[in-house]
Amino acid sequence: GAVVSQHPSRVICKSGTSVKIECRSLDFQATTMFWYRQFPKKSLMLMATSNEGSKATYEQGVEKDKFLINHASLTLSTLTVTSAHPEDSSFYICSARKTGNYGYTFGSGTRLTVV
């Protein structure tokens, strides 16, 4: 089956630093990956759609300069939270869609805590 590996699972960083989260499709190619953010006791909010070889598409209200997305290959998308602040503390989850297929596979999530 389709597997998406997301790392790290947990990260604590100091305010003002940057954090990179990786999302890899292990056994399939994904031209499109999605990044979600989830605050405590809330639902998943779509942040952006990551397209291999092109710029990401951000949802309204999501700062593209703060949440840098790179999808350099068909198996890897990264989300970098730049100049992180405590309000960026959240659970970030990626999802990949297999090329030519409409099934979605989710990573296990990254718990980011900014202190």
Add this chain to the structure above:
Amino acid sequence: SQQGEEDPQALSIQEGENATMNCSYKTSINNLQWYRQNSGRGLVHLILIRSNEREKHSGRLRVTLDTSKKSSSLLITASRAADTASYFCATDANQAGTALIFGKGTTLSVSS
């Protein structure tokens, strides 16, 4: 962006009882999916129902879909303490490059 509401937002029941959660959405869909999430953990896919289906079963799960009302329900029968989790519906427009859009979720608590 989110599709719509789920109700109830929170549900507390006893083991053995049935739990029903409802989901409404706003746009046209190709399919609707239900996911479970234990506290602080990742998503577990439960069931998918296509837009041309009205009801689907999987074990103790029963999902209905009413496209005319843009709503779906998830029924968990004979609930167990292990069913305690948050449940989300997610809609798929089935257009290339589109993401699953999640509802607000129902938090289910099953006590023994």
